[in-house]
Every structure is written in C-alpha cells, then in structure tokens.
Amino acid sequence: MNRPASERYCLTPAPGGLALVQELLNTAPAGRPTPAELPDLLADGSLGVAQEWADLAVRDWARETGRADVRLALTDDDLPRLRCLRDQVRRALAAGDRGGDAVRFTSAPVVVGLAGDGTLTVEPEGAGARWLASAVLAEGLLAQASGVWRRLKICRNEPCSAAFYDRSRNNSGVWHSVRGCGNAAHLRACRERRRVQA
Template sequence: MSWLASARHGVREAPAGLALVQELLNTRATLHYGSDLLVTADDAQRWLTEALTTWSRVSGLPAPTLLISTSDLRSLRRLRTTFENVILAAGKDGLLDGALPPADVPVSLVPDADGWVRMVPTGRGTRWLASALWAEALLAQQAGLWPRLKLCHNVDCRAAFFDTSRNNSGVWHDVSTCGNTANLRAFRERKRLMGGSGAQPHAGRPQLPGPPPSLR
C-alpha cells in the first residue's frame, strides 16, 4: 500500500523535488480520497517516510530518518497551511489567513563533484523538513515551475496539482469531478435565480389553449 498523499487524488506529480511540496499539500483530507494524514503520528510517519524516500531518489540527496512525535503534528499542519497560503498568494486565488510568516530555516550551499553549487537542507527533525520544502520552492521558482503548482478551485477539495496546460490555465485537479461539480452548482444557482425552471414567456400566468389544428 502506498502512503504517498498525491496518489490518492490521481493528480499529475510535480517534477523533481517540487513533488515534496505537493505531497505536503495533499496530506489534507479532501472529499472521498481519505483522511488527513497529519492527524495521528502513525499516519504522518508512514507518509513522511515514503515521501522522503521518493524525494531522495529524485533529488540525489540523502534524507535523514525523521521520527514524528505527537508534538510534531501541529508544526507539520502549520507548515502545510503556510504553503497553502503561499500558493494562493502566488495565484491570487483567495484570501490569506493573515500575513505570511517568514521562512526562517537554514540551508547549506555545497559544491558537487561537477563544480555545481547545490542547496542542501539542514537542521533536525521537522526543521530539516521545512528547510527541504522551502529550498524546493525556491528552486521551482527559479526554474519557472512554481506558478504551475496549484490548489483545486473546488474549496471542498483543494487537491494540489501540477498544471500542464499550455497557457497554465487549469483550475481543477480533475475536470470530470470537481469541474463538473462546480458547473452543476452554477447551473442550479442560475435556475434558482430564474425561478426554478428557467425564465419562460409570461411565466406564472395561465396560458389559453390555441385553436384546434383544423382552424389554424
């Protein structure tokens, strides 16, 4: 069984290390995809272990073994909310829950064997995780990938997806579910405003029968 959060939504995975940010965002419980993965230490541990294993393979950097305690859960949920607000601010997609807190986390700049300088997360525990997440966000911004990481416009869903449309215009994580749900809701609202069955000529007034066909 996979504990990766994004797999529950069936969304396209963000490229490179940006997928780790997407993973954190998708731990939230949404619709019928499952429970919040950051409510219990056991669920959070299973998710984080698999997410970091995947990140390490993609990034080529070692990931520490992070052991999640009950006291870490609040920090993880707060970090998730912060990234949600950063995504919303970048897309002008909603109101923020107050001002964004500063990302006061350490990173190391380390030259590799090919002479390239790499940004390496540092710290311990959830602070290391925050360092890795903010580093990946910065790298994604530099690569022009950050604007394509979005939250589904369905407020009951909010799944994080990577928009691959040519003009970066996607708003639903799945058009066939959240898109159709929104369209149906809008259709029902229009019907309600039009009186239930649509605006018909002389609606609400009795209609006199016309002449029989033989007399028309």
C-alpha cells in the same frame, strides 16, 4: 513511486523535488467531490500514519533529486509544526494565484554548497519537522528560480482543495480534475443561474 497523500486524489506528481511540496499539501483533510472524506495524515494522535507518510515521501524525494536516503524521525511535537507549514505553503500558493499579499513563511536552515563540477547545491538541515520544512522551502525556492512554482496549484473546488501540478500548455488549470471538480463547479453554477432566473 509511493506518494500516499497525492495518490488519494489520483494525481500525477509534480516534477522532481517539487513533488515533496505537493505531498505535504495533500496530507490535509478533504471532503472531495465524492462523499468519502480523506483524513488529515498529520492529525494529532496519528504519529504512526504521519511517520509512514514521511518515510515514503522523503524516500521518493531523495530518489527524484539524486540524494542519499534520509531517515526522518517525527515526534508528536512535529505534527502541529508540519500542519502550520502546510497551511503557510497553501496560503502562499493561493496568494500567488490571486496576486494577493505575500505570506511570511516559517524560516528553515539550509546549506548551500559548491560541488566539484561548479554547480551549487541546496541541502536541508535539522531534524524532524525542521528538516522537512527546510526541504519543502528549499524545493519551493528552486521551483521559483526555475519558473515551475506557479504551476503548483490548489484545486478551486473548496471541498477538494487538492494540490496539483498544472500541466496545461498555458498554465490555466484551476481544478485538479476537470471531470470531477470541474464538472461539479459547472453544475453548481448552472443550478445557481436557473435558480436566479426562476
């Protein structure tokens, strides 16, 4: 599988179509616990990078969900729309994690169909950023319905902020990497306690 945004964090992808949501979230720039910064894959002027990311992410999404290949063509106008969607989904996850106010999503069209075997299907509609928003929001809805949405989280180490799928038994993970981000947070807390005591 090629998931260039999430692979930057050495993450295991979320299951099924939810990996597309995780991929979108991980296109954001990050300072990471190490000095090396990760660039924004959806930055203005980086249409080639964004298109390459979208091609791989959508191909993996199609494979994971049993759909036919989708050819998605992004334009420069799609980049700010995708960044806006990414920020809205990030805020929604953070609000759900803290029990905050609901975040209003950008709406996107989907087609709900009835398959021959009686199952309902949800298919994205549109082109470019609109199609991607449709797919991301549809996968979010399906993840909520199946109860796995709450396992998609944002790392609490602010310089990192990676989107990860919490595989802990009790869904208690708060860092994408306990060794990296978790240790950094514990070290900062320990230094702060020592400073206060001194």
